[in-house]
Amino acid sequence: MIEQIDLTMVSWARATFALTAMYHWIFVPLTLGLSFICAFFESIYVKTGDESWKKLTRFWMTLFGINFAIGVATGIILEFEFGTNWSNYSWMVGDIFGVPLAIEGLLAFFLEATFFAVMFFGWNRVSKKAHLFSTWMVAIGSNLSAVWILVANGWMQNPVGMKFNPDLARFEMVDFWAILSSPVAISHFVHVTSAAFLYASLFVVAVSSWFLLKKRHLKFAKRSLTVACTFGLFASLFVAFTGDEHAYHTANVQPMKLAAMEGLYDGEAPAGLVAAGLLNFSKQPGDDQDSFIFEVKIPMVLSLLANRDINSFVPGINDLVYGNTAENIMGVEEKMVRGKLAVTGLGNYKAAKKSGDQLAAGKALTLFEENSDYLGYGYLDYAEQAVPYVPLIFYSFRVMVGLGTFFILLFLVYLYLLYKDQLEKQALLLKLGVSSFLLGLVAHEAGWIVTEVGRQPWAIQDLLPVTIARSNLDAGTVQVTFFMFLLLFTALLIAELKIMAKQISIGPEGD
Amino acid sequence: MFGSLDYSTLQQLWWFITTLVGSLFVFMTFVQGGQTLLSTLSLTEDEKVLVTNSLGRKWELTFTCLVMFGGALFAAFPLFYATSFGGAYWVWILILFTFIIQAVSYEYRRKPDNFLGKGVYDAFLFINGSVGILLIGAAVGTFFTGSNFILNDYNLVFWQHPLRGLEAAFSFFNLSFGLFLVFLARTLGALYLANNLGHETLVAKLKNSSFNNLLCALPFLLFILLRLVMMDGYAVNPADGTVVMEANKYLHNLLQMPLNLILLLVGLVLVVLGVVLNRFTAAVCGIWLSGPGTVFTCLAIFFLAGYNNTAFYPSKIDLNSSLTIYSASSSHYTLVIMTYVALLVPVVLGYVSWAWRQMDSKKLTLEELNADKKSY
Numbered sequence: 001m002i003e004q005i006d007l008t009m010v011s012w013a014r015a016t017f018a019l020t021a022m023y024h025w026i027f028v029p030l031t032l033g034l035s036f037i038c039a040f041f042e043s044i045y046v047k048t049g050d051e052s053w054k055k056l057t058r059f060w061m062t063l064f065g066i067n068f069a070i071g072v073a074t075g076i077i078l079e080f081e082f083g084t085n086w087s088n089y090s091w092m093v094g095d096i097f098g099v100p101l102a103i104e105g106l107l108a109f110f111l112e113a114t115f116f117a118v119m120f121f122g123w124n125r126v127s128k129k130a131h132l133f134s135t136w137m138v139a140i141g142s143n144l145s146a147v148w149i150l151v152a153n154g155w156m157q158n159p160v161g162m163k164f165n166p167d168l169a170r171f172e173m174v175d176f177w178a179i180l181s182s183p184v185a186i187s188h189f190v191h192v193t194s195a196a197f198l199y200a201s202l203f204v205v206a207v208s209s210w211f212l213l214k215k216r217h218l219k220f221a222k223r224s225l226t227v228a229c230t231f232g233l234f235a236s237l238f239v240a241f242t243g244d245e246h247a248y249h250t251a252n253v254q255p256m257k258l259a260a261m262e263g264l265y266d267g268e269a270p271a272g273l274v275a276a277g278l279l280n281f282s283k284q285p286g287d288d289q290d291s292f293i294f295e296v297k298i299p300m301v302l303s304l305l306a307n308r309d310i311n312s313f314v315p316g317i318n319d320l321v322y323g324n325t326a327e328n329i330m331g332v333e334e335k336m337v338r339g340k341l342a343v344t345g346l347g348n349y350k351a352a353k354k355s356g357d358q359l360a361a362g363k364a365l366t367l368f369e370e371n372s373d374y375l376g377y378g379y380l381d382y383a384e385q386a387v388p389y390v391p392l393i394f395y396s397f398r399v400m401v402g403l404g405t406f407f408i409l410l411f412l413v414y415l416y417l418l419y420k421d422q423l424e425k426q427a428l429l430l431k432l433g434v435s436s437f438l439l440g441l442v443a444h445e446a447g448w449i450v451t452e453v454g455r456q457p458w459a460i461q462d463l464l465p466v467t468i469a470r471s472n473l474d475a476g477t478v479q480v481t482f483f484m485f486l487l488l489f490t491a492l493l494i495a496e497l498k499i500m501a502k503q504i505s506i507g508p509e510g511d
Numbered sequence: 512m513f514g515s516l517d518y519s520t521l522q523q524l525w526w527f528i529t530t531l532v533g534s535l536f537v538f539m540t541f542v543q544g545g546q547t548l549l550s551t552l553s554l555t556e557d558e559k560v561l562v563t564n565s566l567g568r569k570w571e572l573t574f575t576c577l578v579m580f581g582g583a584l585f586a587a588f589p590l591f592y593a594t595s596f597g598g599a600y601w602v603w604i605l606i607l608f609t610f611i612i613q614a615v616s617y618e619y620r621r622k623p624d625n626f627l628g629k630g631v632y633d634a635f636l637f638i639n640g641s642v643g644i645l646l647i648g649a650a651v652g653t654f655f656t657g658s659n660f661i662l663n664d665y666n667l668v669f670w671q672h673p674l675r676g677l678e679a680a681f682s683f684f685n686l687s688f689g690l691f692l693v694f695l696a697r698t699l700g701a702l703y704l705a706n707n708l709g710h711e712t713l714v715a716k717l718k719n720s721s722f723n724n725l726l727c728a729l730p731f732l733l734f735i736l737l738r739l740v741m742m743d744g745y746a747v748n749p750a751d752g753t754v755v756m757e758a759n760k761y762l763h764n765l766l767q768m769p770l771n772l773i774l775l776l777v778g779l780v781l782v783v784l785g786v787v788l789n790r791f792t793a794a795v796c797g798i799w800l801s802g803p804g805t806v807f808t809c810l811a812i813f814f815l816a817g818y819n820n821t822a823f824y825p826s827k828i829d830l831n832s833s834l835t836i837y838s839a840s841s842s843h844y845t846l847v848i849m850t851y852v853a854l855l856v857p858v859v860l861g862y863v864s865w866a867w868r869q870m871d872s873k874k875l876t877l878e879e880l881n882a883d884k885k886s887y
């Protein structure tokens with residue numbers, strides 16, 4: 001399909017997407033969660049009529065606004081980057097992938113954009129209830145946007161509801177409902193949004209803890225903490241629950257990702273979960289080195305998490321790459337053979353159609369259709385290419401899970417001390433609270449690394465490798481764009497942090 | 512319900528829906544136009560505060576229209592999305608760049624400790640309103656002048672010009688298109704602000720400005736129209752889908768689609784009427800004539816490019832790589848799904864107008880802004 005693949009360009013295009021997505025994700029989960037937190041605060045204000053809750057709402061809303069602006073700025077590039085840097089992808093799956101993006105615009109972005117202005121500037125222009133309604137609409141709008149983009153992302157992880165059209169050389173949607181109700185997409189959405197609520201709660205914890213440490217706005221800070229820690233506790237428990245569900249689906253549809261998350265090279269039945277371990281970095285698929293220098297394993301837990309059966313077999317990287325006949329697993333090597341038949345069939349079909357040879361076209365189409373499930377593998381050069389970079393995924397996964405567990409404890413301790421009215425005396429804990437927001441960010445980015453690096457080399461799991469999904473650009477062009485965005489986003493991030501810090505130090509109006 | 516519609520009807524319907532979003536975006540570029548007025552009209556500091564706060568309540572809607580336009584193109588015409596964005600790379604990257612810097616500017620420009628300083632954020636707003644709109648105009652101009660791409664057998668794009676899309680801005684027609692949009696945006700910006708602000712001297716300035724900017728836009732508009740009726744166009748043979756050059760194709764389109772001609776004329780008259788009304792009477796409601804006029808005009812131009820067997824995204828170096836609304840569209844199934852989703856458009860328009868009315872029913876005044884510490 002593409003005669004010369006420029007890996008350097010692909011690497012830069014991936015780096016650019018990673019850069020823009022990771023910058024975007026500093027701000028987005030805060031928007032998702034803080035919008036609800038603001039809506040909670042304002043609901044209390046409208047219910048009680050207590051003006052101090054209004055001040056509190058307006059304070060958090062100011063911080064929300066500062067964050068929202070940069071979230072929008074970093075977001076627009078993501079939508080269009082599919083076209084600019086991944087134009088083959090955009091053509092080959094646009095029939096499916098474009099739909100959730102368009103729906104996101106119509107159902108979510110308009111809601112956010114319209115009611116954002118009312119929420120910020122409508123305090124004296126609309127009634128109290130209309131204002132509250134607008135604040136809720138902003139929260140619902142932002143989270144609806146997450147639904148659609150995560151449906152889109154979920155489809156990339158587990159492509160369903162489509163078929164390949166050989167005449168146009170693209171995938172086409174045949175079942176919208178299958179895409180929308182894909183368990184992978186749903187578990188992905190609930191996991192990510194609940195993690196966003198957790199993140200926003202940590203933001204409130206961090207800012208309020210800083211006020212307590214500085215002995216400023218004490219009543220304000222404690223009120224904020226009560227709401228945020230309650231929200232955060234529920235969110236963090238839900239994150240753990242949905243994380244388990246998400247890992248279960250990953251085990252089913254992306255076994256290679258799960259194997260990489262566990263550093264599991266040779267499949268086991270029953271398989272244990274590595275609670276902690278030191279990876280052997282020189283380990284490669286197919287060699288006889290140990291995967292770990294040191295490991296602590298909990299027996300049978302991985303089997304339970306992956307298959308809901310403590311004795312079940314969990315395939316390792318070697319099983320997936322080289323195949324395992326005993327467990328009926330087709331290896332990448334065999335899939336590549338079939339994938340190349342699909343590629344040949346497709347090429348022959350196109351050529352026969354062009355020359356008007358119907359008989360040859362029919363034969364070629366049959367060859368293609370028999371092997372089309374493995375199309376993506378036909379573009380790999382060697383089987384080990386199907387293995388993502390294990391250490392990054394293994395450690396990112398542990399960082400995410402470890403921090404997630406820590407946050408549950410943090411919210412519990414905060415709520416207990418708030419209840420006992422002892423919190424402001426705990427300087428060390430408050431300092432930990434202040435830094436917890438940064439830890440939340442680390443957990444989020446680590447989660448995305450597991451999700452996205454873990455599915456390499458695929459843009460669309462099993463069907464479209466990133467090397468084919470790219471645009472036909474030279475590496476230098478993408479490199480220039482990468483540094484343009486790096487510079488701009490870093491400058492905007494510094495601006496955002498400085499403005500945010502200043503507004504926090506100013507504190508709530510008239511308090 | 513929509514599943515029984517035939518494929519070509521759906522493709523035509525989606526060209527209408529997508530270009531309607533695009534046309535609404537052009538109307539909403541009154542925000543960008545207003546941004547350029549900030550530094551080119553001699554305004555006092557108070558007046559600048561009024562202008563930014565008025566525009567600052569609408570910029571997200573403009574932004575969303577742009578994102579929606581992109582999303583609709585992606586979903587309904589993915590081959591255009593892939594070809595244009597992946598091919599005319601630099602023109603789109605630069606356009607996006609100007610919107611990225613706009614998105615933070617309202618919120619950050621007057622906040623203490625904003626790192627870059629107010630002047631830089633104001634420059635961001637100006638760049639977005641000038642360079643951003645100019646390049647969008649140049650990109651739309653290529654719907655008529657064509658681009659430099661080839662599609663291979665797998666419909667993958669290979670751009671053949673080293674400037675990757677920026678070459679569009681070196682065509683006098685495309686440049687005129689861009690400059691027309693810049694001055695139109697400024698005209699609309701002045702009209703919108705005159706309608707929205709409660710400040711006598713500023714409103715008087717704005718009323719003049721809308722007229723002056725329309726005068727600046729007119730030569731470009733006349734040139735575009737003249738060229739359009741005279742130029743050769745990219746015609747599609749409906750029998751086999753091949754593309755050929757046809758003399759006066761766009762003139763033929765106008766004559767063969769009389770409703771479109773009427774739409775164009777009504778649109779242009781409304782744009783002019785709105786400005787004249789604002790300039791020569793005490794009225795400030797010109798935006799509500801020129802705004803819809805802009806939408807009608809843009810729709811007519813998009814229809815000219817896409818309907819009546821015309822290639823809307825032509826390749827001037829390989830005619831048969833040119834995109835038509837039929838070759839570039841999504842599958843029948845996807846268009847049907849999207850049509851169901853589009854049933855929600857009236858709901859969206861409904862709540863947007865509700866919120867707009869709520870927010871704009873009273874004129875924005877300095878007193879209100881000075882009382883609100885959170886104003887921009």
